[in-house]
Amino acid sequence: MTDAATPPSPETARIRPPRNQWWDVWDQFKIHRGALAGSVVFLAIVIFCFVGPLVWPYDATYIDIRSRNQGMSWAHPFGTDQLGRDIMARMMSGGQVSLAVGIVAMALAMLIGTGIGVLAGYFRRIDGLLMRMTDLFLALPLLPLLLVMSMLFRQPLSAAFGVETGMFLLIVTAIGITSWMPTARVVRGDVLALKEREYVLAARSIGTPPRRLILRHVVPNVLSPVMVSATLMIATAIITESALSFLGLGFPPDFPTWGRLVNDGIDYLQQYPSRAMLPGVFISLTVLSVNYIGDGLRDALDPRIRGR
Amino acid sequence: MSGPRPLVEVRDLKMHFPILGGILRRQVGAVKAVDGVSFDIQPGETLGVVGESGCGKSTVGRAVLRLYEATAGSVIIDGEDIAAMPAEKLRRKRPTMQMVFQDPQASLNPRMTVAGIIGEPLDEHTDWPRAKKLERIYELMDAVGLNRDFANRYPHAFSGGQRQRIGIARALALNPKFIVCDEPIAALDVSIQAQVVNLLERLQDEFGLTYLFISHDLSMVRHIADRVAVMYLGKIVEMAPVGVLYDAPRHPYTEALLSAVPEPDPSLEARKDRIVLKGDVPSPANPPKGCNFCTRCPRVMEICRDIDPETVQIAPGHVVACHLVTQHQTTGATGGTEAEHPKHQQGEVL
Numbered sequence: 001m002t003d004a005a006t007p008p009s010p011e012t013a014r015i016r017p018p019r020n021q022w023w024d025v026w027d028q029f030k031i032h033r034g035a036l037a038g039s040v041v042f043l044a045i046v047i048f049c050f051v052g053p054l055v056w057p058y059d060a061t062y063i064d065i066r067s068r069n070q071g072m073s074w075a076h077p078f079g080t081d082q083l084g085r086d087i088m089a090r091m092m093s094g095g096q097v098s099l100a101v102g103i104v105a106m107a108l109a110m111l112i113g114t115g116i117g118v119l120a121g122y123f124r125r126i127d128g129l130l131m132r133m134t135d136l137f138l139a140l141p142l143l144p145l146l147l148v149m150s151m152l153f154r155q156p157l158s159a160a161f162g163v164e165t166g167m168f169l170l171i172v173t174a175i176g177i178t179s180w181m182p183t184a185r186v187v188r189g190d191v192l193a194l195k196e197r198e199y200v201l202a203a204r205s206i207g208t209p210p211r212r213l214i215l216r217h218v219v220p221n222v223l224s225p226v227m228v229s230a231t232l233m234i235a236t237a238i239i240t241e242s243a244l245s246f247l248g249l250g251f252p253p254d255f256p257t258w259g260r261l262v263n264d265g266i267d268y269l270q271q272y273p274s275r276a277m278l279p280g281v282f283i284s285l286t287v288l289s290v291n292y293i294g295d296g297l298r299d300a301l302d303p304r305i306r307g308r
Numbered sequence: 309m310s311g312p313r314p315l316v317e318v319r320d321l322k323m324h325f326p327i328l329g330g331i332l333r334r335q336v337g338a339v340k341a342v343d344g345v346s347f348d349i350q351p352g353e354t355l356g357v358v359g360e361s362g363c364g365k366s367t368v369g370r371a372v373l374r375l376y377e378a379t380a381g382s383v384i385i386d387g388e389d390i391a392a393m394p395a396e397k398l399r400r401k402r403p404t405m406q407m408v409f410q411d412p413q414a415s416l417n418p419r420m421t422v423a424g425i426i427g428e429p430l431d432e433h434t435d436w437p438r439a440k441k442l443e444r445i446y447e448l449m450d451a452v453g454l455n456r457d458f459a460n461r462y463p464h465a466f467s468g469g470q471r472q473r474i475g476i477a478r479a480l481a482l483n484p485k486f487i488v489c490d491e492p493i494a495a496l497d498v499s500i501q502a503q504v505v506n507l508l509e510r511l512q513d514e515f516g517l518t519y520l521f522i523s524h525d526l527s528m529v530r531h532i533a534d535r536v537a538v539m540y541l542g543k544i545v546e547m548a549p550v551g552v553l554y555d556a557p558r559h560p561y562t563e564a565l566l567s568a569v570p571e572p573d574p575s576l577e578a579r580k581d582r583i584v585l586k587g588d589v590p591s592p593a594n595p596p597k598g599c600n601f602c603t604r605c606p607r608v609m610e611i612c613r614d615i616d617p618e619t620v621q622i623a624p625g626h627v628v629a630c631h632l633v634t635q636h637q638t639t640g641a642t643g644g645t646e647a648e649h650p651k652h653q654q655g656e657v658l
Contacts, residue, residue, distance in 0.1 A: 021421065198415035202478070205373055206429045207402030216428075220419045303419055303462035 028300035035296020038289040045286055049095030058086035060093040060256055069272065078278055082268065087261075091279060094256035098238050099286065101172055101257070105237035108176030110183060110230050117187025118214055118222070122195055131188065138181045143247075146174050150249045167251050171244060175237050183229045190222040224298050231294035235287035258283050313387070314348035315486055315518050316372070321345045321381035321391075323364070323371045323542075327593060339593045341367040343542035344381075346619075351485070354512070354519040356533030356550070358526055358565065362589060364542040365522045366410070369488040372520065373405055374398060385486060403433050403482035410491040412471035416463040422449075422474055423459040429481040448477040451514070452507060469500035473507065480511065488520045493528060501525075505532055526569045530554055535625065538562045541600040542592055544619070548626040558628045560605050599631065607632060 029035055053060075058076075068084035070076055078087035120130035150170060157166035194200060195218065203213050242259015244250035251257060258279040265276025322343055329336035342364045349355045357365050371378045374390050383390040386404055393401065406429075409415035416425055423445050430441045446456050452473040463471055472492060479487055489508065493501040505528060511517060523529050529536055530550055537547040538561065546559040557563045564583040571577040585604045596602050602612040611631050619629040 021424075198409045198411055199417045201370075201375055202407065202409060202415050202475075203417075203428065205375055205402065205405075205407045206432055206478075206482075207399040208428070208432050209399065212432075216420075217417050221417070301419075304464045 024303070025297075025300045029296050032296035032299060034292040035300075038292030038296065041285055041289040042293060045095065045282065045289070046099065049092050049099060052092040053089065053096075056086075056089055056092060058089040060085065060089045061254060062086070062089075071272075072274070079272065079274065081264070081275065087275065087278065090256040090261060091258075091282065094258045094261050094279065095282065097168070097251065097256075098241065098258040098283070101168065101175070101241045102234040102238040102286070104172045105175040105179070105241075106230055106233040108172060109180040109233055109237075110226060112176065113180035113183025113229070114187050114219070114222070114226055116180070117184040118191050118218060120184070121188040121191025122210070122214060122218065127188075130184075134181050134184050137178065140178070142178050145178065146244060146249055149174050163252065164255065171241055171250055174244070175240050179233060179236060179240075183226060183233075186225045186229065187222050190225060191218055194218055194221055220301075223301055227294045227298040227301075231287075231291045234290050235283070238283055238286070312350065315351045315386060316347075316349040316520070317382075317384040318348070318368075318372060319346050319382045319384075321368065321371055321383065322379045323367050323376055324379040337593050339591075340542050340595060341592055342371060342378075343592075343595075345539075345542070345544050346381075347537055347544065347547060349486075349518055349520060351518055352512070352516055353535065354521050354533045356529035356536040357520065357522045357539060358524060358529050358536060359539035360524065360565075360589065362592070363539045364592070365524075365539055366490050367542075368539070369407070369490045369520060369522050373407055373488055375407075400433075403429070404484055405486045405488070406479035406482070406484040407488045407490060408472070408475050408479050408492045411495050412468055412475050413463075413495070415475050416471055418463055421460050421462055422454070422466075425463070425474060426477045426481055429478060433482055444481070448480055451480065451511065452477045467500075468496050469503055472496060472500075472504050476504075476507065476511070480515070483515070484517070486518045486520070488522070490522050491524070492521075493523065493525065501528065508532065526565060538565065541589060541595055543600055543629065544627075545601065545630065546626075546628045548623075552623070552626055558622065558626075558633050559601075559630045560607050560632070561601050564606070599629075611635075 062085060064080070064084035066084060067076075067080055068082055070080040070084075072079050076086050076088065078091060080086055081090070116130050116134065120127045120134075153170055154166070157170050160166065161169060200213065200217050203217050208216070238259060241250060241257060242262060245253075245257060245260045245263070251260070253260075261279035262276050262283070265272070265279065268275050322345075323341050324338035324343075325341055326335045327337040327339060328334065345364075345368055347355060357368060359365050367376065370376050372383050372385075372390075374383070374393075378391050381391065385401075388401065390398065390401065390405075420428075423442070426445045426448055427441050430436065430444060434441070436444070445459065449456055449459065454470065454473050454477065458466070458470075463474065466474065472495075476492075492508070493504050496504060508519070508521075509532060512519065519532075521529065521533055533550050535547065535549050536553045537544045538553070538559065539545070540561050546553065546557065546562045548557075553562065554566065557566055560583075564585050567581065567583045571580055583606055585606070587604050590596055590600070590603055596613070598614045599605070599612040599617050602608050605612065609631060615631070617629045617631045617634055619627050620634055621627045622633055
């Protein structure tokens with residue numbers, strides 16, 4: 001019966017063959033208004049940060065002391081700072097770093113969190129070990145840890161990759177490995193419930209090995225909570241980075257990031273409130289748009305919500 | 309047993325779930341979900357397993373397919389012992405034995421399309437090109453009576469009966485010989501139950517399947533099964549061909565179960581003697597000392613509380629584990645027939 005595979009009959013050909021499921025996801029994503037708006041805003045911010053510097057005449061570090069503390073004008077749409085540097089240019093290059101830190105740190109944290117959560121939930125034997133490790137990381141005080149990390153690794157990393165890349169790696173790793181724990185906990189809980197579901201049992205009765213079983217049945221079904229923490233994580237990462245830079249543990253002071261621009265602007269909040277507010281608005285917009293994208297993506301990935 | 313070699317031979321299967329307690333989480337006891345079950349299933353035969361909730365029916369089904377690691381005993385399917393097989397060999401053996409699950413909602417991954425679900429066994433065990441797999445998926449959907457257009461839909465878009473058909477198609481994908489049906493109709497409406505049972509019967513004729521049909525619906529089991537095993541608290545108390553078991557049950561528990569089957573004719577129903585068992589099933593973590601059924605048996609004797617009855621064969625293919633039967637056989641010379649049993653000593657006659 002199996003061997004007698006007949007060539008597709010004309011009747012079969014009429015039926016549309018199963019298409020890639022990502023098309024279904026895209027179809028649903030398209031009709032989620034918030035997600036579309038979020039994507040447009042996020043794309044605009046990315047273009048502003050990465051394409052902007054190519055067309056904008058000013059450099060982020062160019063000091064023109066004569067035109068310092070200017071308000072908004074055509075020459076400097078966002079004004080200039082106390083050293084006469086163009087704020088728009090600083091926003092652009094600061095955005096590059098902040099976005100990169102946010103996204104990479106989020107990806108790292110999600111990867112570690114989901115991985116540890118799934119392993120702990122699925123394999124009973126290593127559950128205790130992994131969860132106690134999670135507790136350990138949760139109990140670690142963040143700032144002293146970062147202090148030690150930056151003290152230990154700043155020099156070698158700077159020597160190996162250059163100051164900026166070195167600091168980027170350090171910050172991203174620091175944020176990533178100190179913020180995966182909530183995700184791991186949530187994912188573990190979900191996996192514990194999921195692995196008792198009958199479709200997981202069914203997959204085992206088919207003979208699916210654990211690796212593929214996890215990737216095919218477990219991970220897709222814990223995607224929703226991961227998605228939610230991922231979108232929140234980007235915001236946290238951008239803000240943590242600014243806190244680190246403010247404490248002198250992050251990027252060098254003259255190196256602009258959104259968080260640092262906010263911190264710099266706070267000193268001038270009375271005279272030039274826009275200086276702190278503009279980067280703040282950009283951070284908020286990024287977070288908001290990413291949240292909406294995550295929301296839409298979560299809905300689009302769930303067939304039960306799809307099509308409503 | 310005589311005749312050809314059985315497809316499935318289960319010997320003394322035990323499935324004990326440990327109870328952990330204390331600070332050190334040491335084992336302080338065990339839930340004896342299945343405690344020494346033996347049966348054979350001939351090729352092409354359907355063995356029905358009945359019993360009340362929590363008696364270990366489903367656990368037997370799952371342990372037979374080694375979805376649980378059995379505590380003891382052997383399960384020989386098609387000449388090979390499943391219970392002692394290394395993992396990779398077991399994986400390659402999986403195509404011969406499949407399972408249909410109770411809850412069609414929970415047994416299908418909500419994030420996979422019907423084609424994906426039915427095709428999963430093919431992905432795991434064949435290296436066919438995509439077109440051939442798809443052709444096979446359509447073939448299976450035809451076999452279980454699903455429209456081919458449904459291939460791209462997700463499980464939530466189907467009714468219970470259709471979902472169960474998807475589950476059956478998935479079980480059929482690799483041409484299994486043996487299918488464990490774990491209460492496949494319990495979650496369905498009555499009208500749909502008949503459809504699904506008829507489908508299972510048709511598929512059995514078509515593909516020569518062997519079923520282990522687990523259910524608590526006695527009339528449905530009577531309809532589909534060739535032989536029936538009655539389970540109580542992890543043990544088989546009586547096993548017989550379907551006609552014999554329903555017409556002349558020997559174990560008091562079987563009698564009680566059968567008396568609870570609703571009778572379609574109201575005048576008969578009113579006259580029927582119902583044996584209502586008192587009390588609850590004892591905990592499988594702490595079963596009674598003697599016969600498992602002695603706490604509720606309407607015809608309990610002194611010996612039942614002390615000694616666990618042996619399983620004896622009283623006729624070809626009819627085995628019972630009860631002191632009433634055993635004593636009868638030993639004192640058989642005095643010519644006692646079962647009609648002489650004093651009926652319902654503890655049980656209430658309604």
